[in-house]
Amino acid sequence: MPIGPTTYFGKERVFVDREACIQTFRENIQNSGNLEYNVLFYHGIAGIGKSKLQKELQKILDEEYPEIFWAAIDLNTKTYREVGTFLIALRNKIQEKYKAKFYLFNIAHAIYWKKLHPEIPLLEENYPVIKEGKFFSKIIDVLNEFGPTRLIWDIINNAPDNIKRYYKEQAIDINKLVSMEAPEIEKLLPGFFAADFTSYLGTNSKAYIFIDTYEALWDGLREKGGFHEKDEWIRENLIPNMKGVSWVICGRDELLWVPDCDEDWKMYLEQHPVDELPEKYCQEFLEDCGIENKDIRNIIIKASEGVPYYLNLSVDTYEKIRKNRQPVSEDFGKTQKEIFNTFVKYLNDNEIRALKVLSVPNSWDRALFEILMKKFDSGYPAGAFSELIKFSFIKKDTDGKCSVHQLMRKSLKEFHDPTDRKNIHKYLLDFYSKKLENIDIKAITPEHETALTEAFYHAKESLEAEELCEWFISVSDPFYRAAFWQLISPFYEEILQILEVNVSPEHLLVGVTLNYLGILYTNMGEYEKALPLYQRALDIREKVLGPQHPDVATTLNNLAGLYRQMGEYEKALPLYQRDLEISEKVLGPQHPDVATTLNNLAGLYRQMGEYEKALPLYQRALEIIEKVLGPQHPDVATTLNNLAGLYRQMGEYEKALPLYQRALEIIEKVLGPQHPDVATTLNNLAGLYESMGEYEKALPLYQRALDIREKVLGPQHPSVATTLNNLAGLYESMGEYEKALPLYQRDLEISEKVLGPQHPSVATTLNNLAGLYESMGEYEKALPLYQRALDIREKVLGPQHPSVATTLNNLAGLYESMGEYEKALPLYQRALEIIEKKLGPKHPNTVTIKNNYNLLLSKMSEGDEEK
Template identity: 90%
Template sequence: MPIGPTTYFGKERVFVDREACIQTFRENIQNSGNLEYNVLFYHGIAGIGKSKLQKELQKILDEEYPEIFWAAIDLNTKTYREVGTFLIALRNKIQEKYKAKFYLFNIAHAIYWKKLHPEIPLLEENYPVIKEGKFFSKIIDVLNEFGPTRLIWDIINNAPDNIKRYYKEQAIDINKLVSMEAPEIEKLLPGFFAADFTSYLGTNSKAYIFIDTYEALWDGLREKGGFHEKDEWIRENLIPNMKGVSWVICGRDELLWVPECDEDWKMYLEQHSVDELPERYCQEFLEDCGVENKDIRNIIIKASEGVPYYLNLSVDTYEKIRKNRQPVSEDFGKTQKEIFNTFVKYLNDNEIRALKVLSVPNSWDRALFEILMKEFDSGYPAGAFSELIKFSFIKKDTDGKCSVHQLMRKSLKEFHDPTDRKNIHKYLLDFYSKKLENIDIKEIIPEHENTLTEAFYHAKESLEAEELCEWFISVSNPFYRAAFWQLISPFYEEILQILEVNVSPEHLLVGVTLNYLGILYTNMGEYEKALPLYQRALEIIEKVLGPQHPSVATTLNNLAGLYESMGEYEKALPLYQRALDIREKVLGPQHPSVATTLNNLAGLYESMGEYEKALPLYQRALDIREKVLGPQHPDVATTLNNLAGLYRQMGEYEKALPLYQRDLEISEKVLGPQHPDVATTLNNLAGLYESMGEYEKALPLYQRALDIREKVLGPQHPDVATTLNNLAGLYRQMGEYEKALPLYQRALDIREKVLGPQHPDVATTLNNLAGLYESMGEYEKALPLYQRALEIVEKKLGPKHPNTVTIKNNYNFLISEMSEGDEEK
């Protein structure tokens, strides 16, 4: 006979009281059609029965309102806490119960996912399975190959009539969607989801979506700042885009949407507290559970204070005792803490050991259960799994995962030897870390993301702060290289908080972590967030290591690069100069890191128009890299490209051409023909041929560069804008104005969105677009563009910069042309 709870669990326990909560829900159903948005929020302490209440409300819908569609999501699952994965999970749950088709959402989400992970193919192993058959598989193939959007429309036009008609009725602009970046598409996902859902339901149907464990959105948040950012995607994106859908949300604390976010929510948000059960309902519950002795019932009710979790745990104790004898009043605890102690008293050692071990992981399935029981000698038989999970405090999910109620986990933790518990955390850290070894960055799947999340949790519990930081830097590297920046940045933020609290706000690893966060935010284009992180990192690293340490130079270089990306050249210059000075003194004048800073500093001087200062720096960087790294190294190719570009700016085309050609030869050989660096060289070589008047040689090079950059970097990357700008300029030179105009307009749109409206590169495109309108004789369109471009460069580059002089001359010439035209009339 297996050890553990077996037959003493009776029928399913009755749901009692919550009459006010249920009545509110019934009234909400009746009124839901009158509201554009409808949110019903129930809040109460842990263990008060909010999850049970949701199940009762869902039961009411099933039994009394079968025509109402509903689905439920529990935010206790960490991966559901952002809009993309939330909607995928919601879609899957709806498709399990109903036959809804999500044609719009599926295409939009696939494009969104591909934007987040451009280098990872959409495969069944790493992308949420979509049950739309061969039709959608063909679209996935197009996205994997970065094919033109017309191919997607070809697939739609050849689809069955019902699918083809659906897309035409919805009028989705796939071209526009493909041209957008992931954050922009993310904001549209709820709208696409709602369009599909509404199309399936019909405009007069009702639907409810339940969200449980709302407080989980704030897991790991220690500071009040940014509090409302955690649920902003639900409050400002998800709910407003799903008009007509009603929401039932359960969480621990009352929502502050009305006083602190938007007063308009008072028309759509109704909140109710889930309080302790009144005594008469506690009596009713216990009687239904078979607790016939009134004295025992009174003791349980008083000790539980009306909290359903403690009532259920007391019933677990009652049934455990009744397995051997008739329970008596003295068997039961007099306080909530004593309820737990009494429950444990009537478990055998193997059961206690099993529960202690299982309270360590966030969740576990049968396989992990068996591993842990064997590894930690619980004595609890693996075959008794199905009996153990019948305890009231063990939650069973539809995916086979089980978890222990948070109040029970807390009690078991207090009851557990800290050393033993830490050893279990260490074992689980090793268990999950092994699953992350040797990951191919092109084959990262959601399971890897979940594994990293679990590994991080156990690392926090078993490693010291410094060890945690060093471990995560190593284990997260594949995710960084695969561009999962949004996934890993919250972990770095939490590590930063842990280091500041447990070590010191001025510790070197705090500086290192700040630097990593700065890099992540820079990569995500969030320059304003990156700036203070780099600045603080520099302050700490200087203080700890001294102002002449190579790590200081690295941070200076990163900060300078950020300022350069922001167009603030005057701030970048002294930082590059200081980084160069440190590296030369400490590492020696021939070190590759010196060459890197020389190259960066030369590039800044070139952007500032100071070519005579840039030239010797590029030449010296090239000399170092050829000597130290060898003539075929990619860094040599980079410097050749930069030096050639400078010669082109100076009009010395005959010097630039062989450098570009050698750069292209090295890059294609070492990096492959589809690498972004190859595209850079193709773009620049095309520009040189254009300057030399050899348009027929320039055109195919620009086109190939654009193709590579769109495929590898995505259609909204600044480098794509650069090639669009250059290709448009070539068409203008060739007199093909109708081809040039949409390219300039797209380049301007990308640069304004990604770089900001005051960036010098925006001014360049404005100037070029104005020149095109001038060539087309549309002076009224050209004039405000020149004016805006001139305003930007005068402010950012100064009145003597070559770009400023050029744009000012163009502006004055147009004014002169317009004046002459007026005189001739």
């Protein structure tokens, strides 16, 4: 019988889920330490998803076993199919992720390569670059000139102690190596590689190496030599030399190492099929059956969920239609009754009824199964859970959750009474909503997240669009206050689409949803996404509610806050002022929303350096909030934080400290220790201690703030950059420059990426990074950073801002350190002029700049006298 894919499409063909492959890998991890050699091989037809499976397994290592070392090579790259280039590629991938050194292998491979190509010099253009510094470059020079071996040893003996010690411990015989021919050296390369790798990894660590597209080793070589010669270097040389390393290999055909090569592999080789039908073969099958229209093929494949029987039925349908007319896309993708009949064949009525009920939830466990069986009178015994899950169309997860196969689920939905199905959705909406009642925002669990996700799914299926929006605003509020913004934002995006389609793009609830989405994106640092949402929300609310409505004021406040965070203060100011005017007029001067706007407007003035305007606004906001909301409300903590920050900037530390401490006490008590607002207060309190010179109190506060922000907001959030900047500044103050430098660099990378290259926060980081380089004596690196920081601050903040004075002072100090006094003096003069005008003559910053200026005058005077 000719070989071909048709045997994969028999009606009784069963396909295995990938869960088995993943579970096998998990078990392999647990047992890997018990084996001297460990090879896990997955095989299946080309395109079946083996590469994706490898990615999943690597993801498991990254997320669940970060202590396990791994690297991956795909033999689909033709040059990786021989031992030398394979090991070079593997070495490069390892060095991309880890700091491993391959001293032995690098020399051995260079000698090997030179033996293969004696007429070609070892140059960067034709030889894999080895980044081992001048040490290895000298060895390359010896090999290019065919110098005596002793010169190589001279280079090793003059290398740094760690390199010299390594070569002596490994006892490499370079003389012998140079005397060998290339094929002989090639056999030794895995051994040298293994020695270097083992030296780096140690004896107690676990490591996995993934090899993909294993069948490529035979590409074009099947007629040459023996079959098992093609992978002999892996089977007989590489793997045996790397004891303790585990291998995950994927290939098309099952390995025959045990029967054909060595019976001992039975102890170390475990093989598993990946029996799932890939789209590529679905396409080929349908094309072979005469379905030339790609759109029709795609619809069939999508609907089939990989079930071959569905493909066969679709071909039957295609051929029947073609007898009368040309088939079109609309003829396909429907749930065919034959599919339903096939699924339910040999099932009784009670079992069919039970499956219809169970096809409504996305998944279910034993408890929910029993509830649904009793509630909806399926006739199926509530205690027969174990019997039901034995069916092949029930998928069982490792966490005890079960679900109906997707294609069968579609079929059951198609043949399920809509009213009955909607009632089940309503019941499940209520079931999951009850799990979301009275949530403590300090103790939200993954179970709560799952309940919200499931409740939203059932709400979509049972509520009208307006009901859905109002329900979700209410039920998601605890998640918003707990900063689960990434969880709830996709739900709001979906609600927005539903409202626009089913109600109207100009409906008031569309404006509400846009406003919520804008807030979420702002909180997540995605300002470019938030801006058009706020603008559209403002347009809808002004149009529907009128320009003086409180909701218009709310959107103005949010839009102003976004511009403020983007550093566009001139756009934010009139929006805050208009917001305050509306709020006071409509809500009254003692309303909490008025306090919010006062707080925000004061913050804007503070950022603009107008402290005298900010102070009374903060004080009035605090008075309103404490009176209306009570002294323990989170908004009280926010205002205390802001007021303390203003006092700190004004140099009044003794007023700031108790305010920060009270704010931290409130926020931890109300929102829990992992909330972003806690991180904000920790960051601020640490900054105050730093300003007071109490570094040992500041350090753990900055570290805790960074940990919270990275965990809750993600590693690329602007608030993470702020904390990195502050922590780096503290290390700099403590004289630990090597700890400060990478923190400033990471801060700059995040800030430029998220905020843009002209943002004031970027200027702050540039200023600080320049200061660090100055402290390290690297003036040439500091100068362009100060100049760029000054340019940004003058452009964005205006030439009279205190931050401009700070940068002028720093730039002047750098010129002074470089001995260029004539450049430094006018900068000090301008900085002093700005700072005295803005902060007054007694402010610490004013005193500092004045002292710097006077000291420079003294130096210049002394220099003149010497002349």
